[in-house]
Amino acid sequence: MMQPLRYLPLAQDVLDDRTYDRGKPGFMDDIMHDPDTSVFLVSHGLVAVPRGARLHPRLALLPAEYVRDAVADASGALAMFMGTHTVAGRTKNYVAVDVSRVMDTVPDAAQVSADNDFGETADTGSSAADLLFAERASSRFDWCDLRDFAPNTTALDAGLATRAISLASWHASQRFCPCCASPVETVDAGWAQRCTNEADRNRMLFPRIEPAVITMIVDAHDRILLQHNATFPGTLYSVCAGFVEAGESLEHAVRRECFEETGVEVGELRYLGSQVWPFPASLMAGFVAQATTDDVHIDDIEVSDARWMSRDDLTRALANDEVTLPGKAAIARYMISQWYGKEL
Template sequence: MRIATTSYRDGGSIPVVLLHAFPIDHRVWDDCAQALIEQADAQGFEPFPIYAPDMPGAGESPVPSMQDTGAVDDDGAYAEAMDNMARAIVDQVLTANGHERAFFVGISMGAYLALAIHRLFPQAVAGLAIVDSKSANDGPEARADRIRIAHECWETHSVASVMHFAQPHEGDSDFKKSDAFINTFTRWINEQTPAGVAWRELMAAGRRDETDQLEALRVPAGLVSGERDPSSNPAMMRTLAPLMRNTHVDFTQIDDAGHFSCFEKPREVAAALLTTYRRVCDEQMRLHPQGDDVDAALAPFTSATADGGASDGGDAAAPTAAASDAAPVFRGSHLISPIAMIQPLARLPLAQDVVDDRTADREKPGFLDEIMADRATQVFLVSHGLVAVPKASRANPRLAMLPADYVADAIAQAHGAVVMFMGTHTVGGQRHHYVAVDISRSMDAAPDARHVSADNDFGTIADDSSAHKLMFAELASKRFDWCDLRDFAPAAPSLDAGLAVRAVSLGAWHASQRFCPCCASPVEPANCGWAQRCTNKADGNRLLFPRIEPAVITMVIDSHDRVLLQHNTAFRGNLYSVCAGFVEAGESLEHAVRRECEEETGVKLADVKYMGSQVWPFPASLMAGFVAYAQSEDVHVDGVEVADARWMSRDDLTAAIARDEVTLPGRAAIARYMLSQWYGKEL
């Protein structure tokens, strides 16, 4: 069994082996591999080899002989082919290139192969990531279908039976519907041989159930799932995480991606894989420190480095008392500060901007009228911080969109409605424009969102709801439910979530500022809703822009890799979160982080590291997330803002949640994602 392998680059660190999907070959990884290289270099990783073998019968790998294939079941499925392929991969990709271990990443059929490699050669697996796949084998119907397709390929001498993989279907991602995807996949499938496609179908039909390997994993693991994957969607793949109970699992949902997420969203998948690969490297260094690697790992955390000096005789200077408190580093034991392993937040529900802002166009006279007259423009509604959604949008919540020409006249006649241009999104060469209309002033009261959230499946609005008091587009009030942004954004596609966040943020500003803060004259919308103009000509009709309230939110970790959770006096029930507070005038973000933590919990901080940010338009905050290393562990709450604070290990937190002693922030909160990053999998 001969394996043809593509090498994207060489390097001295742990190799990454990318295993492709059916019915194509290693090329499905090309763009993702390049993104992995670029992102790794940008983050300062030591260069590492990246290999992408072609499975037997795919790409440049020939179809194996029956002797190499092994035993055949009564129905024609290849009972030993998967294991024989796994042996060939380890021998010809790892051993032949001088490697003992690798980070194996498999998408779809490639994940079956990665799990088989772990079963046969656990010592060769330094880490494992499953992308758009599952661990179970085929049921009777799926197995029979694979065998049928294999026979069709042989009998017709064509690959027509699998060409449906290149065709878009209802619910597919925008990219999968594009000409770029269709043309590329059609070409790749046509370049496969019928015999090779048949061999892989029979190999997959005869594979064993690998679910037991999930619990057997003891190495860093990742799960990556395309949001629109019909066979391995996030809901299904999340069920794998609890089975991987003996390791930390990074779970990443790739928005607007289907079953081939590494090709549809290569940069996003690369970022997810790099998060797990960092854990692989950290684990390798912890278990196998060698020579200069020890000094290199220690360097950032020694007192000599921290003080900018060096010792006299080449050895690291003895750390001062303060440095030893702040740097839990021990040669050959604990090499890395806990916060060094915390990665930037890859995806936050209220930070999903994907549209072209067209900032320069906003100021052009008549631009908004042109956009509203364009047939490619869609309008959605917001009111009192809520967004309009289609009724019964149970599985896939979306913004309720209306053609601009359908509502343009009604909007123009609606007193108090604020029209806001959100941006332009281009898909497959087609431009789509989006406009939000805040109707808060057109309604007597806020719509009733008590029964219409993403968590309760968007229940219906009662007949007496104030949502029926719309002063325009009366038909819309009968069609749409209203959803709180905090429920909508985590469940919606990136495009819809980003548009909703923009609209709610701007709408809240327009609702709260109706008069000029300088002269108290009335204001009117300007720049397509992104500004206001004072109506006082004597004062120059000054232009006003939205103001934001910067805040810091900090996850504090101690030398035992525990997290500091606190219960604020303003929190309901048993909610616990991380430290947060507003930035004061003249204060840097980092200073605010240290001040807030010491004020509220008495804990002093050493290193502070930025994680990410997202808006929190309730009403106008921008949350800047940090992780910090505790210089002290003594906790003394202020009793005013904070009622309780405690250090918790991962086991402590798991047990506290199970006993209902602790509940965590909602799915829209940045704190939830910060804690998941520390915990090792989605909370």
């Protein structure tokens, strides 16, 4: 059976969370006035990078004092403390600002992309500060998808961007209390929300995380079972994955998903590692499972093909373009590479 995965681009964790500090009154204000604080922007699941740096991307970092007033003035900007990083005795704080709602005030900026230049502004009733912020954000930076960014940058930047996009996507999807429908306010420097309704005891709300299992099934001949799902594009093949259901253990979810999707029963399991997958809120737990049966019965609804492959089979299939593998941000890619014996 395989060893745990050593590297996963969306699982970088080199930051001090300062969990006990971030809930204190005035913490965010102090951080934004600290000369050792840097700010970066995220919007609609994308991260701002310096112009022209998309091949070897890094975060576009701004000194907090440059953007502090603009962030405070822009009504839809959400500042979130990302952590403190200390290297060689030098401490730096990082703050992410989600500008999705600000960018929505500019018609063309909602779909920010590498080619997006700020164009004409329509009168949307938004404040001048929002428009100015959105104009600067869309014209000064390139915007990079986390799946392209994380595998090609440093561990620190990958960790910062993954945290920021995970949190921002939760705030974007939950603006009201799920229990009483009152508005919520952001607390704990972005890491929690509080219901504003006293009758609901100002209920604390924490980010929603949806656990999923991803399982590489290996048989007695050390072949791997690769599957093509109906929703997969082209010749993409991957391993078996699915959400953990309410009241279910990870191990049970692995056995259930393997059997439901491929008809294969599995025996021994080994945990390989986990990775956040904030599209929008998954946490992927990776396993390798030993098949106890070889017969494959796909459901033909979710899965349209599944085949046992030796390393030689996979080498040939990749060379002939019969099979393409998941991208370099996906945990599946690293699981398959680990079985294959070298980076794919």
